[in-house]
Amino acid sequence: QKEVEQDPGPLSVPEGAIVSLNCTYSNSAFQYFMWYRQYSRKGPELLMYTYSSGNKEDGRFTAQVDKSSKYISLFIRDSQPSDSATYLCAMKTGGGNKLTFGTGTQLKVEL
Amino acid sequence: ETGVTQTPRHLVMGMTNKKSLKCEQHLGHNAMYWYKQSAKKPLELMFVYNFKEQTENNSVPSRFSPECPNSSHLFLHLHTLQPEDSALYLCASSPEGLAASTDTQYFGPGTRLTVL
Numbered sequence: 572q573k574e575v576e577q578d579p580g581p582l583s584v585p586e587g588a589i590v591s592l593n594c595t596y597s598n599s600a601f602q603y604f605m606w607y608r609q610y611s612r613k614g615p616e617l618l619m620y621t622y623s624s625g626n627k628e629d630g631r632f633t634a635q636v637d638k639s640s641k642y643i644s645l646f647i648r649d650s651q652p653s654d655s656a657t658y659l660c661a662m663k664t665g666g667g668n669k670l671t672f673g674t675g676t677q678l679k680v681e682l
Numbered sequence: 683e684t685g686v687t688q689t690p691r692h693l694v695m696g697m698t699n700k701k702s703l704k705c706e707q708h709l710g711h712n713a714m715y716w717y718k719q720s721a722k723k724p725l726e727l728m729f730v731y732n733f734k735e736q737t738e739n740n741s742v743p744s745r746f747s748p749e750c751p752n753s754s755h756l757f758l759h760l761h762t763l764q765p766e767d768s769a770l771y772l773c774a775s776s777p778e779g780l781a782a783s784t785d786t787q788y789f790g791p792g793t794r795l796t797v798l
Contacts, residue, residue, distance in 0.1 A: 579722060605786065614686070614772050614789035615725075659725070668713055668776055668785050669738065672724040 574598055577660055577673030586682055590647040594660035594673045597641065601662040601671070604636050606645045609657045609675065618658075619645065650680045684708055686790035688773050694796045697763060703793045705756040705773030712778060714756040715787065716748060719770040731756060763797045770794050 607615035
């Protein structure tokens with residue numbers, strides 16, 4: 572079993588839709604959770620960063636962590652074609668700087 | 683130049699060649715990383731340097747040799763690679779390095795490597 576599971580997609584939605592991206596994990600020691608966005612031919616860029624359980628909102632993006640279910644989500648409201656990218660979840664334990672990544676979900680927002 | 687830069691952006695090499703990838707960060711960070719990104723697979727951490735000292739080697743074959751001359755520069759020396767080493771090689775940096783719980787990583791654009 573992989574430490575972090577993420578559906579690779581592709582996920583195709585119409586412009587304006589609400590997008591839900593998810594990851595599950597098996598290591599209960601993970602405490603810090605991140606979402607990265609990666610455009611084609613670019614490196615990943617940090618989108619959201621959360622600690623422990625709860626929600627965090629930043630503009631059209633909401634990150635949600637449910638540690639009891641070992642499940643994290645990223646919601647994108649009013650999706651735009653510019654949101655088309657691969658979204659990577661990443662997480663780490665309290666110590667050290669080693670990140671564990673999901674495989675990434677490819678999202679396409681169509682006009 | 684800002685952020686994390688990588689050169690070259692694309693590289694094609696034969697299995698007997700020797701080449702080097704370069705990474706430079708302009709963020710004043712103290713930790714630098716090499717990752718390998720292959721299609722449909724999670725990012726694989728290869729090496730970690732904290733304050734110029736290698737602190738992690740994630741069972742990487744010896745045909746990959748990292749070098750960190752200072753906290754702003756990181757190299758990955760390549761020799762006698764195999765076709766399965768073809769991938770996107772990403773460099774990242776983070777502010778505080780070891781034992782910094784809230785540390786986050788910032789990535790460069792990557793080098794697309796093809797081994798023939």
